[in-house]
Amino acid sequence: ETGVTQSPTHLIKTRGQQVTLRCSSQSGHNTVSWYQQALGQGPQFIFQYYREEENGRGNFPPRFSGLQFPNYSSELNVNALELDDSALYLCASSSNTRGGPADTQYFGPGTRLTVL
Amino acid sequence: AQSVTQLDSQVPVFEEAPVELRCNYSSSVSVYLFWYVQYPNQGLQLLLKYLSGSTLVESINGFEAEFNKSQTSFHLRKPSVHISDTAEYFCAVTRTSYDKVIFGPGTSLSVIP
Numbered sequence: 411e412t413g414v415t416q417s418p419t420h421l422i423k424t425r426g427q428q429v430t431l432r433c434s435s436q437s438g439h440n441t442v443s444w445y446q447q448a449l450g451q452g453p454q455f456i457f458q459y460y461r462e463e464e465n466g467r468g469n470f471p472p473r474f475s476g477l478q479f480p481n482y483s484s485e486l487n488v489n490a491l492e493l494d495d496s497a498l499y500l501c502a503s504s505s506n507t508r509g510g511p512a513d514t515q516y517f518g519p520g521t522r523l524t525v526l
Numbered sequence: 527a528q529s530v531t532q533l534d535s536q537v538p539v540f541e542e543a544p545v546e547l548r549c550n551y552s553s554s555v556s557v558y559l560f561w562y563v564q565y566p567n568q569g570l571q572l573l574l575k576y577l578s579g580s581t582l583v584e585s586i587n588g589f590e591a592e593f594n595k596s597q598t599s600f601h602l603r604k605p606s607v608h609i610s611d612t613a614e615y616f617c618a619v620t621r622t623s624y625d626k627v628i629f630g631p632g633t634s635l636s637v638i639p
Binding site for chain 2: 466
């Protein structure tokens with residue numbers, strides 16, 4: 411069973427640029443969630459995708475966007491990068507059933523984004 | 527709205543000593559609770575979870591946590607820590623499979639030889 415993978419592992423961008431981060435979910439999982447983890451803090455929920463549809467969003471501006479593909483892999487796009495966007499971006503996959511109990515989220519190793 | 531509090535940002539403890547990492551949550555509805563561990567420069571790994579049933583849950587590496595609904599707590603304990611337990615520990619809560627997971631700020635456990 412393949413775990414959650416993310417690419418790239420590290421990325422350096424400058425202010426105003428755009429970035430795309432990628433996540434491959436664990437086999438059999440239909441849900442992907444994205445989190446931002448600033449240095450020394452806990453992860454903050456960005457949004458979640460279930461079967462290719464956005465299924466909830468945290469307090470992040472619209473320049474944070476994403477999508478999920480038919481194979482349940484996912485992308486996180488951030489436009490007009492700001493210095494405060496520097497963080498570890500984590501993707502987590504899970505297997506959910508509508509109305510069912512919470513399923514464990516399995517996290518990838520993350521992408522470290524540095525904005526200069 | 528839900529929230530998670532981890533009162534201890536750093537916990538130093540000597541090897542083979544017991545440790546307790548505290549977690550309190552706030553929610554007006556029933557929740558599911560998790561502890562995740564993050565080793566340096568790595569993603570989060572699930573340590574243990576409470577979904578229902580027995581309020582005492584255990585992990586395979588000797589950690590345990592007890593769900594206390596009246597005190598809204600989910601403290602993590604280990605009777606004897608090892609150097610390899612040095613890591614950041616996050617308590618997390620969610621309501622359903624479609625709700626966001628709310629993480630606490632984390633507790634840095636440092637095991638001293």
